[in-house]
Amino acid sequence: MGKLGVVVVAAGRGTRMRTAESKQYLMIEGKTILAHTLETFQHLPEVDEIVVVSGQGDEERCWDDVRRHDITKVSRVVSGGKERQHSVYNGLLALSEGVEDVLVHDAVRPFAEPEHILACWRKACEAGAAVLAVPVKDTIKVVGEDGTIQSTPNRRSLWAIQTPQAFRLSALIRAHREAEAAEFVGTDDAMLVERIGMQVSVVEGSYDNIKITTPEDLPLAEWLLHKRRGVRST
Numbered sequence: 226m227g228k229l230g231v232v233v234v235a236a237g238r239g240t241r242m243r244t245a246e247s248k249q250y251l252m253i254e255g256k257t258i259l260a261h262t263l264e265t266f267q268h269l270p271e272v273d274e275i276v277v278v279s280g281q282g283d284e285e286r287c288w289d290d291v292r293r294h295d296i297t298k299v300s301r302v303v304s305g306g307k308e309r310q311h312s313v314y315n316g317l318l319a320l321s322e323g324v325e326d327v328l329v330h331d332a333v334r335p336f337a338e339p340e341h342i343l344a345c346w347r348k349a350c351e352a353g354a355a356v357l358a359v360p361v362k363d364t365i366k367v368v369g370e371d372g373t374i375q376s377t378p379n380r381r382s383l384w385a386i387q388t389p390q391a392f393r394l395s396a397l398i399r400a401h402r403e404a405e406a407a408e409f410v411g412t413d414d415a416m417l418v419e420r421i422g423m424q425v426s427v428v429e430g431s432y433d434n435i436k437i438t439t440p441e442d443l444p445l446a447e448w449l450l451h452k453r454r455g456v457r458s459t
């Protein structure tokens with residue numbers, strides 16, 4: 226059976242967080258956000274290997290976190306690129322021979338639940354590609370440059386897409402190569418796979434799987450961590 230690899234992308238600067246420190250290295254309860262994320266995958270027996278993609282020059286810093294928290298599944302730390310897509314691609318190329326399935330995950334989503342991660346991977350094994358997502362709760366409008374509403378998509382078909390996103394490694398590498406050749410840059414990996422005509426299934430996850438993005442997400446992240454601890458200790 227092929228191996229399951231995980232690419233954790235941690236090469237962003239976190240400009241929307243407006244901190245001096247890149248947001249993946251901010252501490253929550255004594256551990257960096259990156260370490261919380263890596264521990265989730267370290268503890269999943271189904272995961273064989275983790276590649277971390279760090280900002281250029283931050284490789285040693287990543288290794289410090291990996292060693293301090295005994296994340297033994299990390300095989301390599303490679304440096305990222307200009308956009309998230311370029312960082313993912315570098316990570317994919319660094320996976321070991323024998324890896325057939327891959328989960329791509331944002332370092333700044335430390336609250337993905339093991340059961341949801343595995344459900345996403347199992348769906349991808351069945352269907353080829355799958356992403357975690359939640360139905361949107363608000364009414365979403367398409368707004369024009371002039372600030373007026375252009376249209377209102379039917380909410381029943383709108384989902385907020387998260388990570389992890391799960392793929393056959395060969396298909397995802399092909400999708401990345403074709404996107405690069407066409408100078409297409411997408412905000413997630415599913416977009417690249419969709420544009421080469423593959424179907425991507427959606428697996429319902431949890432609203433707790435937030436992407437820590439702006440300052441108001443930090444107290445929420447602390448609260449989510451307390452909540453998770455409480456659930457696990459009962």
Ligand SMILES: Nc1ccn([C@@H]2O[C@H](COP(=O)(O)OP(=O)(O)OP(=O)(O)O)[C@@H](O)[C@H]2O)c(=O)n1
Nearest residue numbers: 234235236237238239240241307308309312332
């Ligand atoms: N060139 C990039 C850009 C983003 N990421 C990673 O992609 C994930 C999701 O991106 P986002 O939340 O947008 O992070 P940043 O790009 O760091 O944030 P911002 O857009 O606010 O600068 C993060 O784990 C981030 O580190 C990356 O590896 N390489």
Ligand SMILES: C[C@](O)(CO)[C@H](O)COP(=O)(O)O
Nearest residue numbers: 309331386387388412413436
């Ligand atoms: C991949 C992602 O987390 C799915 O929601 C998201 O698209 C990343 O986008 P960002 O612009 O890098 O925050």
